[in-house]
Amino acid sequence: MEFRSDLVKGSVAPIVLKLLSERERYGYEIVKLVNERTQGAFQWKEGTLYPCLHQLEADGLLSSAWREAESGKQRKYYRVTRKGRAELASRTEEWAAFSKTVTAMLMGATA
Amino acid sequence: MTRMDDLLEAATFRFRYDAGLRQEIARELRAHLEDSIAAARADGMDEAQAEDAAVRAFGDPDEIGEKLWQANRRRMRRRAAAMAAVGVVLMPAGILAACWFIFFFLDEFIGRVQVLICIPAIGIIYLLTRLFLPKTARFGVAFLRWLPLAFGKSVGTAFRNAWIWAPALAVFGRINVSSNVITAWRAFIISFHSSPMVQPGGGIPVISLEAANTQISHAGAGQSWIIGQLLLFLVYLVCAVWIGRRLRSASGIDSRRASRWHMVFIVSALVGLLIRTHVLVAWLLSHHEAVYLFMLLDSAHMPFGALISALFLVIVLRRLRGQSLSMAGVLSSTFVIIGPMVWVFLIVNGAGGLLRLLCVRCLAKFDILRFLDVSHASDLFLMVTAFLPVIIVSEQCGLRRACVRLGDFVLHHLWRYMAFILMGALLLGLPRWAAGEAFGSADGHGLVFLWLAREAIRFALQLGLTVMCFEFYLTRAGTFELTEAEKVSSQVLSEGTR
Numbered sequence: 001m002e003f004r005s006d007l008v009k010g011s012v013a014p015i016v017l018k019l020l021s022e023r024e025r026y027g028y029e030i031v032k033l034v035n036e037r038t039q040g041a042f043q044w045k046e047g048t049l050y051p052c053l054h055q056l057e058a059d060g061l062l063s064s065a066w067r068e069a070e071s072g073k074q075r076k077y078y079r080v081t082r083k084g085r086a087e088l089a090s091r092t093e094e095w096a097a098f099s100k101t102v103t104a105m106l107m108g109a110t111a
Numbered sequence: 112m113t114r115m116d117d118l119l120e121a122a123t124f125r126f127r128y129d130a131g132l133r134q135e136i137a138r139e140l141r142a143h144l145e146d147s148i149a150a151a152r153a154d155g156m157d158e159a160q161a162e163d164a165a166v167r168a169f170g171d172p173d174e175i176g177e178k179l180w181q182a183n184r185r186r187m188r189r190r191a192a193a194m195a196a197v198g199v200v201l202m203p204a205g206i207l208a209a210c211w212f213i214f215f216f217l218d219e220f221i222g223r224v225q226v227l228i229c230i231p232a233i234g235i236i237y238l239l240t241r242l243f244l245p246k247t248a249r250f251g252v253a254f255l256r257w258l259p260l261a262f263g264k265s266v267g268t269a270f271r272n273a274w275i276w277a278p279a280l281a282v283f284g285r286i287n288v289s290s291n292v293i294t295a296w297r298a299f300i301i302s303f304h305s306s307p308m309v310q311p312g313g314g315i316p317v318i319s320l321e322a323a324n325t326q327i328s329h330a331g332a333g334q335s336w337i338i339g340q341l342l343l344f345l346v347y348l349v350c351a352v353w354i355g356r357r358l359r360s361a362s363g364i365d366s367r368r369a370s371r372w373h374m375v376f377i378v379s380a381l382v383g384l385l386i387r388t389h390v391l392v393a394w395l396l397s398h399h400e401a402v403y404l405f406m407l408l409d410s411a412h413m414p415f416g417a418l419i420s421a422l423f424l425v426i427v428l429r430r431l432r433g434q435s436l437s438m439a440g441v442l443s444s445t446f447v448i449i450g451p452m453v454w455v456f457l458i459v460n461g462a463g464g465l466l467r468l469l470c471v472r473c474l475a476k477f478d479i480l481r482f483l484d485v486s487h488a489s490d491l492f493l494m495v496t497a498f499l500p501v502i503i504v505s506e507q508c509g510l511r512r513a514c515v516r517l518g519d520f521v522l523h524h525l526w527r528y529m530a531f532i533l534m535g536a537l538l539l540g541l542p543r544w545a546a547g548e549a550f551g552s553a554d555g556h557g558l559v560f561l562w563l564a565r566e567a568i569r570f571a572l573q574l575g576l577t578v579m580c581f582e583f584y585l586t587r588a589g590t591f592e593l594t595e596a597e598k599v600s601s602q603v604l605s606e607g608t609r
Contacts, residue, residue: 027139028146046143047170050136051178058185076139 008042012052014095017080017088020062024079026069027053053078061087114166115144121172125180132187136179144169 019030030053031044056062061084069075080088119137126133144165151161169175 026142028143031143045168045170046140047175047178050140050143050175051182054136054179054182058182073142073145074138075142 008048011095012044012048013056014088014091016049016052016056017061017084017091020078020080021085021088024077026075026077028075030078056084060084114162115141118144118166118169118172122169122176122179124173125176126183126187132183136183140169 015034016030019025019033025033027046027049031046031049034042034044053062053064057064057078061081062078063081064076064078066074066076119140122140123133123137126136147165147168148158148161151164152158156164
């Protein structure tokens with residue numbers, strides 16, 4: 001199932017923060033990981049990921065550094081800052097509440 | 112240019128006014144695309160199909176570029192503010208400090224040890240700039256890496272590689288003829304000593320007169336000078352044709368295109384000569400005031416010379432890179448290289464010219480020895496303050512990585528570099544020494560070593576700017592990756608050693 005882009009849009013930043021909280025990663029790795037873990041339900045592209053990464057970095061939630069990967073290739077690795085971890089916790093909580101509310105509204109369950 | 116290059120060019124177009132940031136983003140996107148291509152190839156596609164798939168998967172580059180620009184706007188504003196801070200705060204402060212130091216302290220109390228102030232002055236400017244631009248002020252000695260490559264491991268290689276550095280000297284050099292030498296010896300001296308850091312206008316291969324009022328008004332000096340100018344012009348044209356042919360054979364350019372190069376040489380020389388007509392006016396006036404007029408105009412023409420020099424360099428480099436010589440491409444590259452420098456030097460040199468006039472009138476009391484001192488002191492202060500725009504330009508050109516890597520190289524090759532600088536200083540200095548023409552020793556006290564040191568510094572700076580232009584252009588053109596640029600440089604250099 002492919003999701004509408006406006007639905008995906010709001011989830012990009014928390015997902016990126018979550019993946020980077022596990023360990024530092026580079027852009028291509030994040031795209032591949034998301035597409036894998038969602039079993040193709042999310043099809044992220046460069047246009048989705050990189051503006052988000054840059055925005056999060058500008059907000060101080062991520063930091064980045066160029067480093068040589070095991071393959072010998074230079075890659076820009078991103079990692080979550082302390083501020084980013086706090087933001088991730090906040091957004092996770094927010095997302096859970098939001099999801100529960102929307103589900104309740106759409107499915108008729110009690111929020 | 113490949114499809115990937117086109118795509119990166121489009122995706123980063125909005126960052127065109129911040130070359131450093133543009134390069135970094137392009138590098139990141141390129142790494143991503145290369146991974147995509149590698150994955151597609153692993154799935155069994157051929158190279159073209161894999162690139163096609165990666166480019167398609169990338170999406171609309173304009174849209175991505177817009178989003179990236181939105182995300183980086185704050186960062187760009189910060190960087191622009193840092194640049195403005197350097198320009199607004201450091202430049203006037205540096206000029207004021209240097210003026211005071213040189214004109215009122217050294218000239219009065221210590222004497223002619225101007226060369227020595229280069230070290231602390233450059234150090235202070237370096238540290239201040241590092242404070243304001245912590246990641247960018249690593250210009251240091253960016254050109255050191257390139258020098259041994261160009262000069263090779265021996266003097267023989269250096270001469271075989273002359274086709275590489277000789278054009279740089281021709282473009283950024285200035286041919287000087289000293290009128291009193293003509294008068295006294297009926298001969299002339301050619302030296303490529305001017306520093307584009309001080310005078311990018313020295314960039315035009317023109318003939319200039321090291322004028323002093325006694326020489327200008329000296330009977331007979333004028334005729335000798337004009338003969339010297341003509342002879343030098345002929346020498347210059349011969350050199351230009353020779354260099355053009357060497358470049359043509361080395362780069363495989365057809366003769367039709369090569370003739371365009373010759374035209375560039377010739378036109379730039381003619382324009383330079385035209386710009387220099389104020390020197391003729393100075394001579395015709397044959398009056399002390401003419402010297403001051405000369406000094407002022409000498410400052411004013413430089414930005415034009417810089418423009419012409421850069422235009423020439425861009426044409427040569429585009430040709431070496433196999434790029435088109437379209438008017439739009441050549442002009443845009445030229446202005447990217449020279450734009451910031453023209454304005455900075457216009458201000459700095461204009462101020463320098465006025466200061467010279469002021470000092471000659473107020474301090475030196477028209478004394479010729481004083482005049483020379485002040486003149487050279489102001490040269491030096493311009494050279495020192497000129498480091499600042501160079502740092503800014505190197506930032507604009509995205510040369511940070513190159514500058515950082517140079518540190519290692521310098522440690523390994525410093526001795527070789529110093530040897531060549533010494534060689535250059537001797538080559539440039541000895542003829543004048545022999546002719547008794549050492550600047551700084553015009554009073555006959557013979558501070559030849561100081562003068563040699565200054566010439567060496569100028570020599571190094573001159574090549575340094577050339578290298579920066581080379582590296583910037585090769586980096587910017589097509590690949591965005593310095594490593595690729597280095598490959599091209601090495602290829603060009605190795606062709607020269609065959």
